[in-house]
Amino acid sequence: MEGHVRGRIIKDTIFKSLVMCLSFVAILPLLLILYYITKNGIAVINWEFLTTLPRPIGEAGGGIYNAIVGTIQLIILSSIFSIPVGIAAGIYLSERKEGKLSELVRLCVVVLQGTPSIVIGIVAYLWIVAPFQSFSALSGGIALSIMMLPVIIKTTEETLKLIPYHLKEASLALGVPYHRTILKVVLPAGLTNILTGILLSVARITGETAPLLFTAFGNQFMNYNIFKPIDSLPYRIFYYAMSPYPEWHTFAWGASFILVVMVLGLNLTARGLASKWKVQF
Amino acid sequence: MESTILRVEGFSAFFGAHQILKEVNLSTSNNLVTALMGPSGCGKTTLIRCINRMHELIPGGKVSGNIFLKEKNVYEMEPIILRRQIGMVFQKPNPFPTMSIYDNVIAGYKLNGIKRSKSDMDSIVEESLKNAALWNEVKDALHRKGTFLSGGQQQRLCIARALAMNPEILLLDEPTSALDPRSTAQIEELIVELKKTTTMLLVTHNIAQAARVSDYTAFIYLGEIIEFGPTDKMFTVPKDKRTEEYLTGKFG
Numbered sequence: 001m002e003g004h005v006r007g008r009i010i011k012d013t014i015f016k017s018l019v020m021c022l023s024f025v026a027i028l029p030l031l032l033i034l035y036y037i038t039k040n041g042i043a044v045i046n047w048e049f050l051t052t053l054p055r056p057i058g059e060a061g062g063g064i065y066n067a068i069v070g071t072i073q074l075i076i077l078s079s080i081f082s083i084p085v086g087i088a089a090g091i092y093l094s095e096r097k098e099g100k101l102s103e104l105v106r107l108c109v110v111v112l113q114g115t116p117s118i119v120i121g122i123v124a125y126l127w128i129v130a131p132f133q134s135f136s137a138l139s140g141g142i143a144l145s146i147m148m149l150p151v152i153i154k155t156t157e158e159t160l161k162l163i164p165y166h167l168k169e170a171s172l173a174l175g176v177p178y179h180r181t182i183l184k185v186v187l188p189a190g191l192t193n194i195l196t197g198i199l200l201s202v203a204r205i206t207g208e209t210a211p212l213l214f215t216a217f218g219n220q221f222m223n224y225n226i227f228k229p230i231d232s233l234p235y236r237i238f239y240y241a242m243s244p245y246p247e248w249h250t251f252a253w254g255a256s257f258i259l260v261v262m263v264l265g266l267n268l269t270a271r272g273l274a275s276k277w278k279v280q281f
Numbered sequence: 282m283e284s285t286i287l288r289v290e291g292f293s294a295f296f297g298a299h300q301i302l303k304e305v306n307l308s309t310s311n312n313l314v315t316a317l318m319g320p321s322g323c324g325k326t327t328l329i330r331c332i333n334r335m336h337e338l339i340p341g342g343k344v345s346g347n348i349f350l351k352e353k354n355v356y357e358m359e360p361i362i363l364r365r366q367i368g369m370v371f372q373k374p375n376p377f378p379t380m381s382i383y384d385n386v387i388a389g390y391k392l393n394g395i396k397r398s399k400s401d402m403d404s405i406v407e408e409s410l411k412n413a414a415l416w417n418e419v420k421d422a423l424h425r426k427g428t429f430l431s432g433g434q435q436q437r438l439c440i441a442r443a444l445a446m447n448p449e450i451l452l453l454d455e456p457t458s459a460l461d462p463r464s465t466a467q468i469e470e471l472i473v474e475l476k477k478t479t480t481m482l483l484v485t486h487n488i489a490q491a492a493r494v495s496d497y498t499a500f501i502y503l504g505e506i507i508e509f510g511p512t513d514k515m516f517t518v519p520k521d522k523r524t525e526e527y528l529t530g531k532f533g
Contacts, residue, residue, distance in 0.1 A: 166375040170439070173335060174446065175365030176392040184392050188379040279378045280428045 034260070041257030044250045050258075054220055054236070060247065064255045066222045067236035070137070071262075073224070074216060074232055075202055077141025082148035083198060089149075090156020090194075091182060097161075105153075113150040120146050121211030129215060137223070137230035140216025144208060148201040155197025159190040164281050192277040199270035203263045209234035233259045283310045285352075286450050286480045287332065292346035294327055294336065301327045303504045304346070309450075309497065314472060314481045316495035316512065318488060320532065324504040325484045329452045332482070333367040334360045351449055365393065368443030368451040373459050374435035376427035376442070383423040385438055386410060389446040405445050412478075413441035414471050433464025437471065444479070451475070453483045457490065469494050488528060492516050500524045 048063060055062035089105060096102045124143035129135055163186050171181040187194075212218075217229040218239060233255055240252035287309045294302040301324045309315045317325040330336040332348055334355065348355045355363050376385045386406045390397055397405070406423070410416040415437040419430070427438050436456055443451055453472070457465040472481060472494045485491050491498050492512060499509040500521075508515060508524045519525040526532060 164375070166371055166373055167377065169335065169338070169371060170375040170377065170442075171388075171392060172338065173333060173364055173367075173369040173371075174389040174392060174442070175361045175363070176389075177361050180392055180394070185377055185379075189377075191379075280426075281378050 037253060037257050037260055040250065041253035041255075044254035045257060049251075049254055053222060056220075057243075057245075062251070064233065064236050064251070064258065066219065066231045067233045067255065068258065069222065070216070070219070070231040071206060071233045071259075073137055073226075073230060074140050074144055074212075075206065077137060077226065078144035078148055078205060079198070079202065081142060081145035082152055082201070085145075086149050086152025086198075087156050087187075087194065089153045091160060091187070093153065093157040094160035095182070109150045109153050112146070113154075116210075117143075117147060117208055118210040118213075121213060121215055124211065124215045132227065134227065135215060135217035135229040137216055137226040137228065140212050140230065140232070141226070143211035143215045144205040147205050147208060147211065148198075151201035151204065152194075152197055155200075156190070156194050159193040159197070160186060163189050167281070189279050189281075192273060192279060196270045196274045199266050199273070203266035203270070206263050206266065207234055207259055209238055233262075285309070286311050286350070287482070288347075288349040288352075289328075289332075290347045290349070292328075292331065292348060293344065294324070294331055295343045296339075297341050301504050302331070305501075305504075305506050307499055307506060307509060309480060309482065311480050312476055312478065313497060314476055314483055314495045315497045315499065316483045316485055316491035317499050317501055318485055318491045319501035320527070321486055323501045325486075325501045326454055328501070329369075329454055329482055329484055332450075332452060333364050333369055335364075335369070365389065365446055366449045368440075368446060368448035370436070370439050370443055370451065370453045370456045372455045374432055374439055376430070376435050376438050378426065378428045380427060381424045382419050382427050382430070382438060385427040386441050386445050388442055409441040409445040410438075412444050412475065413437045414467070414474065415441055431464070433460050433467055436460060436464065436468060440468075440471065440475075444475075448479075450480045450482060453481060455484050455486065458486070465490075500527060502527070 048061070050063060050068065051065050052061070052063035053066050054064070089109075093102055093105060121143050124139045124146070128139035128142060132139075167185055167189060168181055171185040172178070176185070212232055212235050216232055216235070218235040219229045219231045223230050237252050237255045237259065240248040240255065243249070285308055287307075289305055289307040292302060292305045293300060305328060307315075307328075317328060319325050327336060331344055332350075332355065336342050336344075337360065344356070350363070350366065377388055380388060383406055384391065386409050387397075387402050389395075390402070390405070407416060410419065415434060418434060419438075422429075427435065430438060436459075440451075440456075457468050460468065469490065472483065475481065476496075483491070483495060495512045497510065498512045498515050500507045500515070500523075502523055508519060508521045510520075515524065516528060519528060
């Protein structure tokens with residue numbers, strides 16, 4: 001009897017340590033990535049790197065200013081398209097739990113989430129780049145907004161589903177029309193979570209390269225015209241890293257560092273937001 | 282002066298094939314509390330939800346018969362207009378979690394886009410909170426969130442929110458079933474106090490509560506009104522055998 005119990009305790013201990021070790025293995029890649037990027041990238045980060053444009057081949061120095069601004073422009077563009085559409089679709093799904101259209105939208109969201117980003121890039125190319133006969137920030141923004149949609153729709157739907165039904169009732173019983181009830185009572189109650197979802201989707205697209213290759217394309221110069229090609233951090237990393245010049249390789253590390261910091265910052269903000277502005281029912 | 286506020290005539294409600302209310306007749310006059318009492322599932326909540334047409338939120342419902350609010354047929358009115366004239370308080374306190382106490386009270390105006398001057402709103406809020414016996418407890422915390430209040434306070438806040446709209450009638454759907462005994466007593470006192478100015482319809486499965494606060498009681502059983510009359514009479518000499526059995530705790 002004694003031995004039997006001890007055997008179980010030993011098994012328990014082995015199991016616990018195994019689970020712990022494997023979860024450490026799971027975070028190891030992230031730690032290594034952060035380590036390499038910091039080690040190789042931090043040296044080139046300075047004010048000049050952040051605020052100058054890339055220089056032509058053969059000239060020393062240069063920076064990633066246009067790429068940072070471009071990435072921010074792309075984020076804004078894609079948010080403009082995806083946030084209203086995504087929230088609207090999420091509201092619809094949470095309000096109509098059954099029904100043919102809801103089922104269809106839900107299916108599309110799942111499929112869209114699994115669609116390779118390069119395919120979405122090709123579609124944006126066909127829709128916008130080909131007719132306009134020019135690579136453009138707009139097409140990049142649209143490609144990225146399609147990638148943001150599933151996340152925003154899903155979080156909005158799931159969030160609104162968790163809003164207690166009695167809140168909606170309280171509003172409707174006051175004679176508040178349905179649309180105002182949704183916009184002024186239900187949506188605000190879930191706003192923090194929805195915002196978190198939006199930030200996470202932004203974090204997800206900030207590092208996307210594939211759909212930008214034949215939409216936003218990349219640009220040596222600063223560009224504020226959404227109908228012209230635009231630079232972005234991922235593209236700039238790709239461009240610098242593919243070059244044969246050692247200096248540009250370190251630039252690629254530096255740009256990677258900035259990109260990772262941006263994405264990490266977005267993720268942490270999202271987390272902080274979710275816990276700080278939590279709505280209590 | 283007595284005038285009929287609410288009249289229910291030959292009213293039936295169905296969900297799918299299931300008949301929930303059978304030919305219900307009921308009427309209530311101003312400044313009276315009418316209790317709807319009966320075992321759970323008897324249709325009392327359905328009945329008051331049919332009065333402000335909240336049952337329409339759930340698809341599959343069908344009704345026949347008439348309900349009149351001050352001689353106007355509620356089924357010929359716009360639901361959003363009707364619901365502004367009928368206050369409703371739910372089982373579970375449901376203040377709006379994103380709003381302050383102040384905004385909760387004035388929510389009926391703000392959410393409906395009814396404009397009022399700041400001083401008007403201030404006086405509506407103060408008066409409603411006083412009527413709901415909550416003013417003294419919250420007057421220094423009007424801009425805190427309503428959800429910080431205790432359950433009983435939240436329920437009184439919801440009553441204040443309903444009163445702020447100056448409703449013709451206040452529907453109370455088991456307002457104390459989620460509250461502790463102390464808060465329940467406070468709400469009951471409040472109902473007795475409110476009776477001076479407000480007509481109320483109180484759904485309760487608590488026999489003692491009906492006895493304590495109501496002027497008239499309707500006993501509903503299996504979707505039918507078995508007995509309807511002055512509370513003191515019904516509780517002392519019930520006419521129907523089923524009422525007597527329910528009151529003495531033989532079923533329900």
